[in-house]
Amino acid sequence: MSPETVLVTGGAGFIGSALCHALVAGGRRVIVFDDLSFGRADLLPAVNGRCVLLPGDLRAADRVADVVREFRPRRVYHLGAIHFIPYCNAHPEDTLEINVNGTRNVLAACREFPPDVLVLASTAAVYPVAEGPITEDEPPAPIDVYGRTKLLAEDLCRAFQGETGVPTVLARFFNAFGPHETNPHLVPDILLQLRTGSDVLRLGNLEPVRDYVHVTDLVAALIGLGDGFRGGLDAFNVGSGRGRSVREVVEAFAAAMGRTLRIVQDPDRLRRTDRPALVSDIAKIARTTGWRPKVAFETGIAQLLADLGRAGG
Numbered sequence: 001m002s003p004e005t006v007l008v009t010g011g012a013g014f015i016g017s018a019l020c021h022a023l024v025a026g027g028r029r030v031i032v033f034d035d036l037s038f039g040r041a042d043l044l045p046a047v048n049g050r051c052v053l054l055p056g057d058l059r060a061a062d063r064v065a066d067v068v069r070e071f072r073p074r075r076v077y078h079l080g081a082i083h084f085i086p087y088c089n090a091h092p093e094d095t096l097e098i099n100v101n102g103t104r105n106v107l108a109a110c111r112e113f114p115p116d117v118l119v120l121a122s123t124a125a126v127y128p129v130a131e132g133p134i135t136e137d138e139p140p141a142p143i144d145v146y147g148r149t150k151l152l153a154e155d156l157c158r159a160f161q162g163e164t165g166v167p168t169v170l171a172r173f174f175n176a177f178g179p180h181e182t183n184p185h186l187v188p189d190i191l192l193q194l195r196t197g198s199d200v201l202r203l204g205n206l207e208p209v210r211d212y213v214h215v216t217d218l219v220a221a222l223i224g225l226g227d228g229f230r231g232g233l234d235a236f237n238v239g240s241g242r243g244r245s246v247r248e249v250v251e252a253f254a255a256a257m258g259r260t261l262r263i264v265q266d267p268d269r270l271r272r273t274d275r276p277a278l279v280s281d282i283a284k285i286a287r288t289t290g291w292r293p294k295v296a297f298e299t300g301i302a303q304l305l306a307d308l309g310r311a312g313g
Contacts, residue, residue, distance in 0.1 A: 012039025058102025204269030239280030
C-alpha cells in the first residue's frame with residue numbers, strides 16, 4: 001500500500017519543516033511547495049522520495065494547480081505565508097498577494113481535486129485586543145496587516161468549505177518557538193544576540209505578554225487536527241494557555257544560563273502596533289482532539305541554549 005500523500009505549502013519554513021519531519025516519520029509522503037524566500041531546503045527531511053521539494057510561488061496560480069493536479073494530495077496543510085509582523089507592515093502589498101491571493105490559488109486547485117481535509121495555518125492576530133485568555137468564539141478584530149490578511153484567508157476557506165464540503169480547519173497559532181526559526185522573532189533574536197557572548201540584550205517594548213508554544217507541540221496539534229477533523233469548518237487555538245512578558249522571557253534565558261542578563265531598551269525596536277497581551281484558551285482543541293502542550297517553556301529555552309552551545313555560540 002502506497003503512503004498517503006500530503007501537501008505542505010511553506011513546508012521549508014520553521015513550522016513547516018518540523019511538520020514535514022513528523023509527517024514523514026508517521027509514514028506519509030510529503031510534497032513541499034515553497035519559494036524559499038524565508039524557508040531553507042536543508043531543514044527538510046532527507047528521506048528517499050518521501051519528502052519532495054517543489055520550489056514555487058503561491059502567486060503563480062497555474063503552478064499551484066499543476067502541483068495539486070499531479071500529486072492529488074489527500075491532506076493539505078497550507079502554511080505558506082508572510083508572517084513577520086514588522087515585515088508585513090512595511091510590505092502590505094506583498095503580504096496581501098501571498099497571504100490572500102496565494103490562499104485563493106491553493107483553494108482553487110483544491111476545488112478541482114478536493115483533498116480529504118484542508119488545514120489553514122491562521123493566527124491569533126485575527127483576534128481583538130484583550131487582557132485575558134481568548135476563546136475561538138471571540139469576534140475577529142485584527143489590528144495589523146498580518147492579522148487582516150489572515151482573516152481574509154479564513155473567509156476564503158469558509159467559502160471553499162461551503163462550496164466543496166471539504167473538512168476545513170482554521171488553526172490559529174499563537175507564538176511558536178523552537179529550533180530552526182527562520183524569522184527574527186523575540187526568542188531567536190535573543191539567541192542571536194547571545195551568540196556574541198554579551199550579557200546585554202537590546203530589545204524593544206518589554207511589557208507585551210505573549211503565549212509561547214513549542215514547535216513540536218504545535219506540529220502535534222496540526223497532525224491531530226488533520227487526522228481527526230471529520231466535517232464542516234471550525235477554528236482552533238494552538239497555544240500553551242499561558243502568557244509571558246518580554247521581561248519574563250529574558251528571565252527564563254537568564255535562569256537557564258545561570259547568569260544575569262541586562263536589558264537595554266532600543267527605540268528602533270519598538271513596534272508601531274504592539275498589543276499588550278495575546279494569550280490562548282486551549283480548552284476547545286483539548287476537548288476535541290485530546291491535545292495538550294507537553295514541552296514546558298523553560299525546557300524549550302534550555303534546549304535552544306544547549307543547541308547554541310553545540311553550535312559554538
